Amino acid sequence: MKGLLSVIVAGSLLFAGSADPPRDNTRSEGFQKDRTAGVVLEHSKIQITGDVKGGKSDGYQLRSPCWYEPGMNAEEMFAFMKDAEANLSRIKEDEAGFNAFIKQFKDKVGQPGLWWSPAYNAADPKGAACWAGLELFVFVPPDTTPPSGITFRELAEIARAALTVPEGKIKLSPDAKSYVNLPTFVWLEGVGEPRRSVTATLPGVMSATVVATLDDIEIDAGAGADRAEVRESGCGASGRPYAEGAEFTCGVRYLRASIDRPREVYELTVTSVWPVEVSGGVVPVQFDPVEVSVTRDVPVGEVQSNVKP
Numbered sequence: 001m002k003g004l005l006s007v008i009v010a011g012s013l014l015f016a017g018s019a020d021p022p023r024d025n026t027r028s029e030g031f032q033k034d035r036t037a038g039v040v041l042e043h044s045k046i047q048i049t050g051d052v053k054g055g056k057s058d059g060y061q062l063r064s065p066c067w068y069e070p071g072m073n074a075e076e077m078f079a080f081m082k083d084a085e086a087n088l089s090r091i092k093e094d095e096a097g098f099n100a101f102i103k104q105f106k107d108k109v110g111q112p113g114l115w116w117s118p119a120y121n122a123a124d125p126k127g128a129a130c131w132a133g134l135e136l137f138v139f140v141p142p143d144t145t146p147p148s149g150i151t152f153r154e155l156a157e158i159a160r161a162a163l164t165v166p167e168g169k170i171k172l173s174p175d176a177k178s179y180v181n182l183p184t185f186v187w188l189e190g191v192g193e194p195r196r197s198v199t200a201t202l203p204g205v206m207s208a209t210v211v212a213t214l215d216d217i218e219i220d221a222g223a224g225a226d227r228a229e230v231r232e233s234g235c236g237a238s239g240r241p242y243a244e245g246a247e248f249t250c251g252v253r254y255l256r257a258s259i260d261r262p263r264e265v266y267e268l269t270v271t272s273v274w275p276v277e278v279s280g281g282v283v284p285v286q287f288d289p290v291e292v293s294v295t296r297d298v299p300v301g302e303v304q305s306n307v308k309p
Contacts, residue, residue, distance in 0.1 A: 039162040044119035050198035055164030066120035066130035068149045074108040152281035156208035159200035170296040173242030183248040187239025212274035222267040229253040258300040265297040
């Protein structure tokens with residue numbers, strides 16, 4: 001660490017191991033397997049709660065994978081750092097080096113403010129390197145946020161990156177196979193509660209909650225307009241199941257058979273759209289909707305008819 005190296009003489013880096021302030025041992029995480037983005041917090045007090053499992057992430061990435069978080073005041077930090085019992089072995093090895101190390105904390109006793117220390121998102125490949133580029137400890141006056149210090153927006157980003165939403169399963173009517181010019185109703189099943197939320201909390205400091213609500217679906221027939229007519233005007237939040245006599249307002253009408261397509265099927269994709277709102281802060285924060293897609297094969301045949309003379 002740059003700040004630590006500027007204070008401690010060669011060999012006294014030994015004290016860095018004992019100089020890490022106490023933290024909650026719980027590892028807060030919200031991570032989507034097989035994706036490069038997610039949230040695995042290291043050296044952080046931030047707590048993540050809510051819908052971080054049981055769904056799919058859209059791979060949202062934090063703008064910065066590391067940041068500073070506020071910690072102890074000057075007196076608390078100095079008392080912790082000078083603890084002779086905890087640092088006995090290191091004091092025996094290099095008492096002068098130890099005294100040089102804790103001087104930076106002793107000098108701040110009596111001054112208002114807090115010591116801030118770095119944390120990072122270990123799920124980001126750049127997280128550890130970003131963390132290593134920050135100072136080990138930064139003393140910050142009251143009502144001040146240091147450069148790279150955690151803000152409400154960044155806390156909301158952490159909640160947003162941890163958020164997952166259910167994919168659902170594509171349902172069709174007709175189900176097993178469709179036919180040219182036959183309306184194929186499309187909807188999602190198994191979505192469950194159409195509202196998902198995640199809260200990221202820095203205890204005693206601030207909290208940010210992101211809420212995603214299922215609003216719409218988008219249908220990709222797996223073919224161009226010359227082969228398929230898509231109707232989405234009446235889909236609502238999760239599509240429209242078939243009902244006898246129901247108007248065809250959500251689904252696909254295939255205009256040509258799929259026999260000449262790869263595997264002799266059309267690949268139909270349904271994307272659920274979840275607009276995101278943020279609560280908990282004075283400064284407004286906006287995010288793009290969460291969008292997750294599922295795909296299903298649709299074989300389409302020709303209706304055969306026999307004409308007798």
